[in-house]
Amino acid sequence: MKDNTPDKGMTGARILWECIEREGVKDIFGYPGGAILPAYDALKHSKIHHVLVRHEQGATHMADGYARASGQVGVAVATSGPGATNMVTGIATAMLDSSPIVCITGQVGSKLIGSDAFQETDITGVTLPITKHNYLVTHANEVARTVREAFYVARSGRPGPVLVDITKDAQQTTCDFDWDAAKPQLPGYRPDLSPAPEEYEQALELIHNSKRPVILAGHGIIISGAMREVRDFAERAGIPVALTLLGIGAFPAAHPLNLGMMGMHGEAWVNHTIQEADLLLAFGMRFDDRVTGNLKTYAPNAKKIHIEIDPAEINKNVKVDVPLVGDLAEVLHELLPRVETIDRSEWLDCIDKLKGDSAVRDIQNLPDSGHLYAAHVINDLWRETRDGDTIVVTDVGQHQMWEAQYYKHEKARSLITSGGLGTMGFALPAAIGAKVARPEAEVWVVVGDGGFQMTLCELATIVQEKLKVNIAIINNGFLGMVRQWQEFFYERNYAATPLLNPDFAKLGEAYGIRSMTVTERSQVVPSVRAAREHDGPVLINFRVEQEDTVYPMVAAGAALHEMIRRPSKIVETAADE
């Protein structure tokens, strides 16, 4: 326990770390520089472990990965000017995926603000639309309250990034420190909302009158920690569950009521199920355009119940019949005892029939014919690592969709990926954050050759921190997803998508990371096993089929049931072999 008597004469910098420590933070991710130097100097008084990154964007993704793996607030630190602006992509990523991070930036001295001083940027102005809230601190005596407010805002309600910009003089000057007196003062901030009683009644009536209901399970389930409640609800009400990309892990893949992923690259039967449903129960999801397709034709016959903590999401994209604004776990606690068990076997049989031809078209069921397909690599990786406490961290693009389709996640926080912003370069640093947060977990980075090169400098961070992180590069020599769009919508004009890559195995070795290259399916499992057995980080360069395609696909703006399917010709050819 901390001694709670006020401390006389502490610098703003010491107060900063003292408060962050009291918020329960053990590890932070950062990069020093002039305006944040007083804070770095004061780190020597703190028990906080600092992870030195190679680029500030990496620090924000690490804080994000740390938050998503643990549910705790992640902290990233940078200096003023370029250090702060390098964080912008990571902050926006955390904003769109509701990830609680606190970014601490140094700022030029308060007397120099507005003078275009060296490394001065108005970072609170820059990040205003991409943070949940932000602060400029110009006095040491504001540090404690601001840090406490920042953590509170970041993790409460719908979580999100909060930036605290602290001037150099606020770090250097001293004041008395009194934790108890520095309580958050946020009179306008009310994160704890709950639905009205009549709204529960309306929801129950819709549920009980429904013949063909589907639960749409989103990231909010994981954030709320409502996995148990969702499972109980689905089982009790007999309602199948479709997942968003960020909802993967919120409901066990092996559960009989699990349908799989919905949306642009969702399973065909999942999208058909949604289109044919008479009731959608949206649990902590926000009807993103990637899951709805064309809104005009989305689930035309379905009533909608939206359980969501953020009132601004209600009726934003899809008009709903009953909104239940509040914390998902609490709302389900209310609903659960009042839900009747109804036999829905007719509906479930109907969904089973929809699955029919999808299984035939599934690349997972096709022979490799001597090719190395990414889907096979990911499926083999799943078979090898499924039993452990494994976290897969993916980047953005084709490999991300294949991972979502072919790696079966049974537990929450076992998949970490950039959904809303679709940030390439996210995976490697986010995996570092995940590993720091959960050192006992086995962490795999699944990343494309394009995204990997955006933040590969963080390989050095892995080595310096002696982190056991395994990296699977799905290397097809293309910006694969963009190439796929060019194939479908731009007459195969592969403008600026072929990549001339370095030898990733040699690159890994140069960083001191054990590395290998795999070109055949027979080598996949042995390489994964070798990586797991090695006690340091391992990089595997999987050189996969160059022009492979993610199926099915709902083209942007198309109706959800109008999917581009894997051509049956290929299916037949493969079946003949």
Next chain:
Amino acid sequence: MLNTYVVHVENKPGVLTRVASLFRRRAFNIDSLTVGRTEKPEVSRMTITVDADRDQARRIEANLYKLVNVLLVENITNEPSIVRDLAMIKVAATHEARSHVLELASVFRARVVDVAPESLTIEITGTEDKIDGLLEVLRPYGVLEMVRTGIVAMRRGKTASAVNTAPDDQDIAGADVSYSV
């Protein structure tokens, strides 16, 4: 339709930017925005008019509440309320026109606040319609310059805006406000 919001915010630097930025970012078009002090030194008050349909109007309210510094949002569009705009109008007024302009001003209960050899400056307070009306009749004389504050508004009768800014009463603050949208 035009919606009128009264938004109570913490009197802190940068809050106006946050509110204005929200409207820009979510592509809602502000028709008018005024901001000023209130009976409480720690609270500022904005009157914002926005063109929005019913769903948009609710989302604007919900989005305003997402700003940490926003204390209370009242959509008073359909509430009995007092709405006032203030304008200063400089009219060309030569010797012969002067008495006509003065007459018009008095009909509209406007005040003359400056007299110069070639012009009169008239101050008028009222609804936007009333000011538009005066402008219309002054235009033939030559409006040299005009400035309007944008509207400020207040509910009639009962005060719905019991804004609580005491830090220890966070649970109670705005308990009567419905978040269901």
